[in-house]
Structure formats: C-alpha cells, structure tokens
Amino acid sequence: MSRHHRRKQRLKLSSFYVWHRYMGVSAAVFVLIVAVTGLLLNHTEDFQFDSDHIKSDWVLDWYGIRAPDSMQSFLAGDRHLTLMGEHLYLNRREIEGSYRQLLGAVLFNDTFIVAMSHTVLLLTPRGEIIEQLQDKDGVPASIEQIGIDADGAVIVRTSHDYYQPDADFIHWKKADKDFTRVRWATPSLLEPRLKNALQRHYRGEVLPVERVILDLHSGRFFGRLGPWLFDAAAVLLILLSLSGGWIWLKRRR
Amino acid sequence: MPALACTALLAETVYQQPDDFLNETFSGKAPEPAVIWLSGERKEFARQLLGHRYPSLRVRYWRRNQRSAWVLEEIGKDLPITIGLVINDGLLEQIKVLVFRESRGWEIRHPFFTDQFRGARLDEDNALDRGIDGISGATLSVRAMGKMATLALFLDAELRKQDVAPSP
Numbered sequence: 001m002s003r004h005h006r007r008k009q010r011l012k013l014s015s016f017y018v019w020h021r022y023m024g025v026s027a028a029v030f031v032l033i034v035a036v037t038g039l040l041l042n043h044t045e046d047f048q049f050d051s052d053h054i055k056s057d058w059v060l061d062w063y064g065i066r067a068p069d070s071m072q073s074f075l076a077g078d079r080h081l082t083l084m085g086e087h088l089y090l091n092r093r094e095i096e097g098s099y100r101q102l103l104g105a106v107l108f109n110d111t112f113i114v115a116m117s118h119t120v121l122l123l124t125p126r127g128e129i130i131e132q133l134q135d136k137d138g139v140p141a142s143i144e145q146i147g148i149d150a151d152g153a154v155i156v157r158t159s160h161d162y163y164q165p166d167a168d169f170i171h172w173k174k175a176d177k178d179f180t181r182v183r184w185a186t187p188s189l190l191e192p193r194l195k196n197a198l199q200r201h202y203r204g205e206v207l208p209v210e211r212v213i214l215d216l217h218s219g220r221f222f223g224r225l226g227p228w229l230f231d232a233a234a235v236l237l238i239l240l241s242l243s244g245g246w247i248w249l250k251r252r253r
Numbered sequence: 254m255p256a257l258a259c260t261a262l263l264a265e266t267v268y269q270q271p272d273d274f275l276n277e278t279f280s281g282k283a284p285e286p287a288v289i290w291l292s293g294e295r296k297e298f299a300r301q302l303l304g305h306r307y308p309s310l311r312v313r314y315w316r317r318n319q320r321s322a323w324v325l326e327e328i329g330k331d332l333p334i335t336i337g338l339v340i341n342d343g344l345l346e347q348i349k350v351l352v353f354r355e356s357r358g359w360e361i362r363h364p365f366f367t368d369q370f371r372g373a374r375l376d377e378d379n380a381l382d383r384g385i386d387g388i389s390g391a392t393l394s395v396r397a398m399g400k401m402a403t404l405a406l407f408l409d410a411e412l413r414k415q416d417v418a419p420s421p
Contacts (some may be wrong), residue, residue: 131311132308168288
C-alpha cells in the first residue's frame with residue numbers, strides 16, 4: 001500500500017471519528033433522559049410514582065389540566081359537601097373513592113348523610129366513611145333529593161316515592177307523611193377561598209408522577225414532535241454503535 | 254403538549270351477585286344483615302393486615318347460629334375484588350370471588366385455588382393456620398384473598414367473643 005493511500009485512509013478515519021463525536025454529543029442529552037427515566041420507571045412502586053401526583057403548576061398547565069369551574073355543593077350543618085369532577089370533599093378534606101351525581105347532604109346524629117343517585121354515603125365529622133350504601137344494601141334506586149322531616153329523621157325522594165331508613169341505615173321503607181314540612185337539602189354557593197383551595201387540591205390529584213416519567217421517556221412530554229425527536233435520537237444511537245465498532249476495527253488493523 | 258389519555262378499562266366480571274351468594278349460602282332464606290364496627294383494636298388489626306385502612310368503619314354480615322357470611326372488598330392491584338366468605342364455627346367453609354375487576358389474576362376464582370382455604374382457621378397470632386400456594390401472575394389477587402379470609406375469620410371471632418361476653 002502506498003504512502004499516499006495510507007494518508008488518505010487516515011484522513012477518512014479521522015473525519016469519520018469527528019462525525020462519530022458529533023453524533024455522540026447530540027445523542028447524549030437524549031441518552032441521559034431515557035436512561036434516568038428508564039431507571040425510575042423500573043422502580044415506580046418503590047418510589048410510589050404510580051400513587052403520587054404532580055403538584056407543580058407549570059407542569060399541570062403544560063398538560064392543560066384545569067379544575068372544573070362548576071361544582072355541586074351542599075351545606076350540611078356548618079360544613080360544605082362538594083363534588084368536583086369525581087372528587088368529593090367535606091369542607092377541604094377529600095373523601096376516599098370516586099363519586100358522581102351529588103344530590104344532597106344532611107347532618108343527622110353527628111353523621112353526614114350524602115346522597116348520590118344510587119349511593120348513600122355515611123361520613124363521620126372527620127370525613128371517615130362509615131359505610132357506602134348501594135342498591136344491594138336496600139338503598140332506593142334513582143334518589144333525587146335528601147332531607148330531614150319534621151320529626152328530625154332522614155328522608156329521600158326518588159322519582160316515584162319517598163323512603164326512610166331505620167336508625168342504623170340497614171333497612172329502608174316507603175314513607176307516608178306530610179312531605180310539605182321536609183327540609184330538603186338545596187345546593188349552596190362556595191365561598192371563593194374554599195372554592196380556590198378545592199380547585200388547587202383537585203389539580204394536584206389528577207396527574208400521576210409515573211405518567212410524566214413515561215412521557216419524558218417516550219418524548220411525548222415535548223409535544224407532538226417529541227416522539228419523532230426521540231426516534232431520531234434512537235437512530236443516532238444505532239449509528240453511533242456502528243461507527244464506534246467500525247472505528248475500533250480500523251484502528252486495530 | 255402531551256395528551257392525558259385515560260386508559261382505565263373497567264372490565265368488571267360478575268361471577269355471582271352478592272344477593273345470590275347470600276341466598277345460596279342460607280338456602281334461599283338469608284337472615285337480616287347486621288353490622289360490626291371497625292373501631293379500636295379491630296380497626297388497628299385491619300390496618301396492619303391490609304397495609305391501609307379498611308374503606309369503611311362498619312362491615313355488614315349475615316349470621317344464623319354459628320354460621321356467618323361476609324361480602325368483603327380488597328384491592329388486588331388497582332381495583333377492588335369482591336369476595337364472599339362463609340364461616341362456620343370459626344372455620345372457613347367457603348370463599349368465592351363474586352366480582353372481579355382487575356385485568357389479571359382472575360385465576361383465584363377457580364376451586365383448585367379456593368379449596369386451599371376450606372377449613373382454615375386463625376392461629377393464636379391471628380394469622381391463617383396454613384400456607385396458601387400462590388398462582389404465577391396473580392400474586393396480588395392471591396394476597397388480597399388471603400387478607401380477606403383472615404379479616405373475615407377475625408371479625409367472626411369478634412362476634413363469637415360478644416356471644417360469650419358476660420352480661421353487665
């Protein structure tokens with residue numbers, strides 16, 4: 001092999017090496033993101049990423065997560081029972097579980113009785129669930145209103161009849177009374193401070209940390225072009241490994 | 254901006270309605286329900302057993318003589334599994350999956366698995382008196398069923414304690 005040919009080969013190798021370096025630097029950022037998020041995803045349960053939620057306003061804004069502006073609220077005693085999305089709150093305290101169609105709430109014997117269309121929830125003043133009563137527990141179907149009758153007992157109005165539970169809320173029977181004297185629960189307005197606090201809390205309970213890590217890992221966090229960007233980075237990595245192997249082989253010769 | 258996709262598929266499989274389970278257990282004449290409160294030591298026992306609070310402060314049961322039936326719920330991985338249990342004189346007579354909502358682990362409903370619980374009781378440490386063989390891929394459902402068996406046996410024992418409590 002002539003000296004000229006060897007020089008040409010060295011130049012070729014050197015320019016390939018420069019390309020290899022540029023590819024490495026370009027892919028480094030993506031490799032870091034993918035490697036770190038990959039490590040975190042392997043331990044989502046250990047770090048509770050599946051149950052912890054993002055509270056950061058800018059991330060929530062970036063995801064377009066907003067608290068519903070409209071919410072149903074009822075005043076029972078001196079506390080507000082409020083349904084926002086599927087989250088139920090006793091004043092500021094969130095009640096475990098997800099709920100729909102809040103129809104009313106009353107205070108009875110130090111217990112909050114919360115009516116939803118097919119469910120009646122019994123709550124302690126601390127917001128602990130005593131029992132969630134459903135159709136199978138004898139709760140009348142299609143409840144429309146809940147109230148307290150003239151004798152101070154709980155009564156519900158369904159689309160067809162009126163029903164009352166026994167003292168332990170185990171049995172329900174049709175009521176036959178003077179319904180004009182029932183104080184039915186009526187929706188109430190939330191004071192702005194409580195409303196803001198609930199909206200902030202609601203936003204902070206929607207987006208699991210795991211979702212954001214997954215989106216960072218796949219590139220979706222960076223918008224519609226994100227996955228393409230990460231695809232390009234993957235191609236760069238493939239080229240990097242091939243060029244690295246080629247340079248190594250050439251240098252050995 | 255990424256889209257927040259809701260991928261939760263609520264695939265609920267009802268193997269037996271709780272009412273049908275109770276009627277079958279008591280030959281068509283289920284007794285009136287009663288409630289036991291999870292307060293004090295009971296609440297603490299349930300919390301330690303489950304690793305979290307039981308979702309309600311009182312639990313319904315149906316009882317005739319020394320035989321009691323329970324319909325309990327516990328989350329396997331993400332969603333609650335509804336389990337029916339029958340206890341006769343402190344021994345687990347039957348355990349059955351009534352409603353299954355998880356995407357995997359449904360194999361726990363088969364008799365080859367549930368038969369292991371037949372005749373189980375609580376030992377002096379309030380744990381099941383036997384080991385239960387697991388099922389590959391259904392670890393969390395197996396665990397949930399074991400916890401519900403233990404909780405039902407514990408609550409039944411609490412009822413029987415009340416039976417023999419001296420009157421004031």
